[in-house]
Amino acid sequence: MKDLSVGDVPVIVAPMAGGPSTPALVTAAAAAGALGFLAAGYKTVENLAGEIEAVRDSTENFGVNVFVPDDTPVDRGAVKRFRDRLRPEAERYGVELPEIRWDDDDHWADKLSLLMAAPVPWVSFAFGVPDRATIRGLQRAGSHVLVTVTEPFESEQAFDAGADGVIxxxxxxxxxxxxxxxxxxxxxxxxxDLIPRIRSRVPLPVVAAGGVASREDLDAVLGTRAFAVQIGTHFLKAIEAGTRPTHREAMGDPRFAETVVTRAFTGRPARSLRNRFTDTFSDSAPLGYPAIHHLTAPIRAAAAAMGDPHGINLWAGAGFGYAREGTTAEILAGLIGS
Ligand SMILES: Cc1cc2nc3c(=O)[nH]c(=O)nc-3n(C[C@H](O)[C@H](O)[C@H](O)COP(=O)(O)O)c2cc1C
Known part of the structure; x- marks a missing residue:
């Protein structure tokens, strides 16, 4: 088993697509001794390349996270019916619902070509396990490759595909x-509970992710011999993060007191603060990523422009109540107790 280490501090500031991850967040993480990841998700290749160059100017230790195209079978009829259910919501925000897009792979091949041609120290994947040749190609180019998993069977797939470690x-x-x-x-x-179940199945280094919001949480997960902890929610209010103001404010607003796991915004399960949108659509939203992501995008953009937290995806983990404003260095110091 390879020995992996992310930096002076065993913390990965999570890739957070959709705005929060910025080059400034990644370089601030590196300056504070942790490892930051750029989020390639939803970006064009040109934008991603620009972000990589901006980070490379300030640090040599960083990563890029890529979405693997989602091959979950989709009930197209159910997605079409969901589009009809979204009509009143589109009217509420004064937007047109787009035609359904079935074919978006988030520029998978071009993003991989970029990462092979101009390698970065770390690459992580979300939503799937890339094939062996892809992982081998990135490793030959000089990257450590991590695959995000949620159950032991996925960690076995990551092991078989040759990943250096799992998140x-x-x-x-x-x-x-x-x-x-x-x-x-x-x-x-x-x-x-998840880490020992994965450890019993694969001899791979493990990064722990989910719900770490305090020094006690951090110590507990590092006690499972995870080599690092990937933390997202706790950094959403960092001044270097690109989190929308409405999202930041909702995280401290007593009206948003709990999180739910919902497919309502994108057609894939995601944990979000509970709001009017999740209450209205969580029961009826089918699986259908990225079609539903594109369908709800104009609604979410209009709600964000109006500063209405009830129409946007307020992604947040179960420990969101502990997130505070501050610099990335201050937030990290609060977590590691220095
Ligand atoms: C706003 C937000 C966006 C996220 N986007 C991504 C992403 O683009 N890629 C990814 O691998 N994980 C993403 N995640 C999940 C994180 O990588 C990580 O698993 C999670 O934040 C850990 O749990 P925590 O939020 O309780 O710290 C995102 C999380 C949040 C809160």
């Missing part, structure tokens, strides 16, 4: 689950 993401994590089987996905797993 064990529990159900308490904020944002999308990386599950490769959203039909069977369980959102009640905890990091402490």
């Amino acid at each position: 064990a993401q529990s159900g308490s994590a904020g944002g999308h689950s990386s599950t490769t089987n959203p039909v069977l996905y369980r959102s009640d797993t905890t990091t402490l």
Whole structure:
């Protein structure tokens, strides 16, 4: 088993697509001794390349996270019916619902070509397990490759595909689950329960992810011999993060007191603060990523422009109540107790 280490501090500031991850967040993480990841998700290749160059100017230790195209079978009729249910919501925000897009792979091949041609020290994957040739190619180019998993069977797939390590993401994590089987996905797993189940199946270094919000949490998960802890929600209010103001404010607003796991925004399970949108659509939203992500995008953009927290995906993990404003260095110091 390879010995992996992420930096002076065993913390990965999680990749957070959709705005929060910025080059400034990644370089601030590195300056504070942790490891930051750029989030390639939803970006064009040109934007990703620009972010990589911006980070490379300030640090040599960083990573890039890529979404593996989601091959979950989709009931197209159910997605079309869900589009009809979204009509009143589109009217509420004064937007047109787009035609359904079935074919978006988030520029998978071009993002991989970029990472092979201009390698970065770390590459992690979400939503799936890439094939052996892809992982081998990145390793030959000089990258450590981590695959995000939510159950032991996915860690076995990552092992068979040659990954250097896995990120064990529990159900308490904020944002999308990386599950490769959203039909069977369980959102009640905890990091402490998941890691031993993975360890008993594969001899791979493990990063723990999900619900770490205090020094005690950090010590507990490092006690499972995880070589690092990936933390997202706790950094959403960092000044270097690109989190929308409405999202930041909702995280301290007593009206948003709990999180739910919902497919309502994107068609994949994701943990979010509970709001009017999740209450209205969580029961009826089918699986259908990325079609539903594109369908709800104009609604979410209009709600964000109006500053309405009830129409946007307020991704947050179960420990969101502990997140505080501050610099990345201050937030990290608060977590590691220095
Ligand atoms: C706003 C937000 C966006 C996220 N986007 C990504 C992403 O693009 N790629 C990824 O692998 N994980 C993503 N995650 C999940 C994190 O990598 C990590 O698993 C999670 O934040 C850990 O749980 P925590 O939020 O309780 O710290 C996201 C999480 C949040 C809160």
